[in-house]
Amino acid sequence: xxxxQFENLTLLIGxxxxxxxxIREPIDVAERLLMTLRYLAxxxxxxxxxxxxxxxxxxxxxxxxxxxxxxxxxLSSIVLPADLSEDKWLTVANNFADKWNFPHCIGAIDGxxxxxxxxxxxxxxxxxxxxxxxxxxxxxxxxxxxxxxVDIGAYGxxxxxxxxxxxxxxxxxxxxxxxxxKPAPISENGDNLxxxxxxxxAFPLKTYLLRPYPGKQNTEYEKRVFNYxxxxxxxxxxxxxxxxxxxxxxxxxxxxLSVDNTMKIVQATVCLHNWLxxxxxxxxxxxxxxxxxxxxxxxxxxFVPGSWRADMxxxxxxxxxxxxxxxxxxxxxxxVREKFLYxxxxxxxxDWQYAYM
Numbered sequence: 001x002x003x004x005q006f007e008n009l010t011l012l013i014g015x016x017x018x019x020x021x022x023i024r025e026p027i028d029v030a031e032r033l034l035m036t037l038r039y040l041a042x043x044x045x046x047x048x049x050x051x052x053x054x055x056x057x058x059x060x061x062x063x064x065x066x067x068x069x070x071x072x073x074x075l076s077s078i079v080l081p082a083d084l085s086e087d088k089w090l091t092v093a094n095n096f097a098d099k100w101n102f103p104h105c106i107g108a109i110d111g112x113x114x115x116x117x118x119x120x121x122x123x124x125x126x127x128x129x130x131x132x133x134x135x136x137x138x139x140x141x142x143x144x145x146x147x148x149x150v151d152i153g154a155y156g157x158x159x160x161x162x163x164x165x166x167x168x169x170x171x172x173x174x175x176x177x178x179x180x181x182k183p184a185p186i187s188e189n190g191d192n193l194x195x196x197x198x199x200x201x202a203f204p205l206k207t208y209l210l211r212p213y214p215g216k217q218n219t220e221y222e223k224r225v226f227n228y229x230x231x232x233x234x235x236x237x238x239x240x241x242x243x244x245x246x247x248x249x250x251x252x253x254x255x256x257l258s259v260d261n262t263m264k265i266v267q268a269t270v271c272l273h274n275w276l277x278x279x280x281x282x283x284x285x286x287x288x289x290x291x292x293x294x295x296x297x298x299x300x301x302x303f304v305p306g307s308w309r310a311d312m313x314x315x316x317x318x319x320x321x322x323x324x325x326x327x328x329x330x331x332x333x334x335x336v337r338e339k340f341l342y343x344x345x346x347x348x349x350x351d352w353q354y355a356y357m
Contacts, residue, residue, distance in 0.1 A: 001037070001276065002285045009033060009071075016070035017063075027055065027063065035060065036067035040269055043249030045256075065261050068268035076267070079274035080150065086181050093181070093195055095143035100233040101350060102198065103186045103343075107148055108237035109199045109209070111138040111163060113319040115254040116262050126259070135259060136321065137266055138163050140197060141240040144281060145290060146274050152266050153259070163321075164203060173197075173208050180208070187347040193339055198234045202321050205329035207336050225353055226341040239295045241318070242308030244273050246294060251317040 014029045027035075031053070039049050050060045084092070089106050096105035113134035119126055126133040136154040139147045151167035164170040172178050183192040197209045205211050212230055213223040245251045248269040255262045276289035295306040344353070 001289075002287045005276070005279065005285060006030075006033070006037075012074050013067070013070040016073060017066055027059075032063050032067050036064050036071075036268075039064050040068075040248050040250045040265065040272070043252045061257075061261075065264055068261075068264040071271055072264065072267040075271035075275055079271055079278065080147065083179065084148070086179050089179070089195060090181055092142045092148070096233060096236075099143045100236065101348075102229060102233035103348070104184075104193055104195045105143075105198055105233050106180065106195045107140040107142060107197050108234045108240075109138070109140045109164070109197050109203065110234070110237040110241065111136050111202070111321040112241055113321065114251065114262060114266055115317050115319060116259065117254060117256050119259050132254070132319075134319070135262060135266075136163055137270075138167055139237065139240065139270075140169065141237045143236055144277065145236060145240040145243055145295070146277050147240060147270055150270055152270075153263050173206075178208075186343055190343065190347065191339055193343075194336060196336070196340075198230050200234065205333045205337060207330075207333050210337055210340060213337075222341055222345045225349075226337075226344050228353060229344045235296055239306060239308070240273075242306060242312065243277075243290055243294060244269060245315055245318050246308040246311050247273065247276075247289065252311075252315055253317045255317060 010030050010033055013033065017029055017032050035049060035053050035055075038044070038052070039046065044052075046057060046060050046064065049055075049064075050057050053060065055063075092106050093104055097103040113132075114137055115132050115134050116126065118133045126135065135152065138151040138154065140149045141147050149169040151163065151169065154163040154167075165174070169178070180195050183194045185191065186193050194207050196207075199209055199211050201211055201214065203209055203211050210230060212227040213220075250265060250269070255265065257265070273289075279285055280289050293307050295308070297304050297306070
């Protein structure tokens with residue numbers, strides 16, 4: 001983050017965290033923001049932050065909580081729109097087609113467990129399959145690693161599919177309230193195909209949500225092509241979460257705070273991620289939030305994993321979601337997937353896809 005960006009953030013949230021002078025000199029807005037950003041970006045404990053800034057434990061905890069809330073209150077309306085217009089959905093789809101060779105894709109969806117300490121009197125609600133306690137961050141990203149929609153705070157014991165079904169944006173998709181573009185042909189003389197999300201096996205197959213064909217060792221060549229093309233587009237959400245965990249090292253280990261404060265941290269980091277990533281794309285600063293080596297890429301030798309993937313080997317504060325047990329789908333949803341499969345193996349085939357079969 002550049003000095004200019006820091007100053008802009010200070011101005012943006014200053015009114016929410018400014019404290020009036022009473023008995024002792026208050027900690028100013030800039031130092032409150034700096035303290036919070038250091039806590040989120042370094043992964044240091046609150047005790048360590050206390051020593052660095054010479055404040056009490058309760059004072060530091062309150063400052064971080066208040067500042068995270070202020071970041072969410074002031075940034076969310078800027079970087080996380082409540083709804084997208086049809087034109088904006090089309091822009092997202094065009095970006096996926098251009099960058100990831102997946103037409104009619106309007107986002108990649110996935111979820112992560114954010115590991116926390118066991119909440120008091122919570123029973124098994126937050127207990128997950130890893131044997132720890134967590135809240136879930138469910139997100140949809142665009143082709144540029146920007147989160148478009150997030151759902152934060154679902155109980156850790158649940159699967160991606162169940163969380164998606166009961167999330168606000170999941171219900172809007174199901175009820176056809178997302179203002180998606182109407183189905184249209186992908187290729188000349190082709191059938192009308194809907195605009196879809198891409199997800200992994202944890203999600204249900206829907207007319208608006210494509211998932212892979214089951215079986216990692218699928219022997220049907222055309223299905224393997226489809227699965228590869230889908231996984232390539234879905235890599236955007238993997239990278240989005242990877243960038244988040246790499247840049248905000250609070251997620252490198254379990255968060256030892258209340259559920260409420262954990263949710264504030266997740267909200268703040270998601271907003272900061274989007275805000276800084278948008279600055280990258282607009283070329284506003286010389287300092288890059290997402291550097292080329294951080295993310296997955298292709299070169300003449302093939303796939304090159306982003307540096308964030310090495311971090312995941314020692315990451316204990318964030319975990320993958322389990323698969324949903326229900327793999328059933330409607331005939332209409334299955335037909336939509338079959339039409340995408342046909343396209344990727346015919347008019348939409350590209351030479352490089354065969355190198356990965």
